[in-house]
Amino acid sequence: MKRLVLVALVALALGGCATTAPYGNFVQPPVTVDQQQLAGDAAKQLAALWPPAKTRFELQQPTPDEFGAALVGNLRSSGYAVLEYAPQKASGAGNATPEQKDADPVVVVTPTTVALPLRYVLDHDAGTGLYRLTLxxxxxxxxxxxxxxxxxxxxxxxxxRKE
Structure with a gap:
């Protein structure tokens, strides 16, 4: 019986690792707290772990919320290069008009440093009153x-920090 319970727990734990979690700001409006202060704290911690001017971040989610916009601003003012979220679009080269096919090709510049993927989760537990920020x-x-x-x-x- 104990083995069955152990196997079930291991299966649940591994299943949790295989699922994709949602990212973003889950604090329900109206928000009465200053999320810009959180973004400043987050940028300071990122600077302590990944040096600015040597690190590029690539956002893996849209940042339409107050925290996301403040985080991008704080990271840039701290010296980070930040690539904002841009979902991959299907190439329209097959549907190009003859004028577009004859136009000069677009030059793609590859960055010299690899950007680190960056996501965040900001949520609130009304029961305890705690907010949790995960980067x-x-x-x-x-x-x-x-x-x-x-x-x-x-x-x-x-x-x-979880590695």
């Missing part, structure tokens, strides 16, 4: 909890 950089992640006090989010713990 996923490549295959690593860093997470920090925050607690709301007087409409300001203060760290409720240390940054935790």
């Amino acid at each position: 996923l950089v490549g295959s690593q992640s860093i997470t920090r909890p925050y607690l709301e006090q007087n409409r300001v989010l203060i760290p409720a713990g240390y940054w935790v």
Whole structure:
């Protein structure tokens, strides 16, 4: 019986690794806390782990929310090159008109450094009042909890890094 329970737990754990998690800002509006402060804290932690001016980040998700826009701004002002999210579009070369086929070819410049994929998850647990910010950089992640006090989010713990 114990073996069956152990096998079931291992299967559930591996199944969780195989699924893709959603990314983005899951804090429900109206938001009363300053998410720009969170973005500044996130940029400082990224700078401590990945040096600015030597690191490029490529966002793997759209950033239409307040936190995402602030994060991009903070990363750029810290010295990072940030490639914003652009979903891959199907090539329309097969549907080109004769005038387009005769036009000069587009020169594609490949970057000299590889960009690290960057995603984030910001969520809130109404039961505990805690906010959680997770930044996923490549295959690593860093997470920090925050607690709301007087409409300001203060760290409720240390940054935790998972490699």
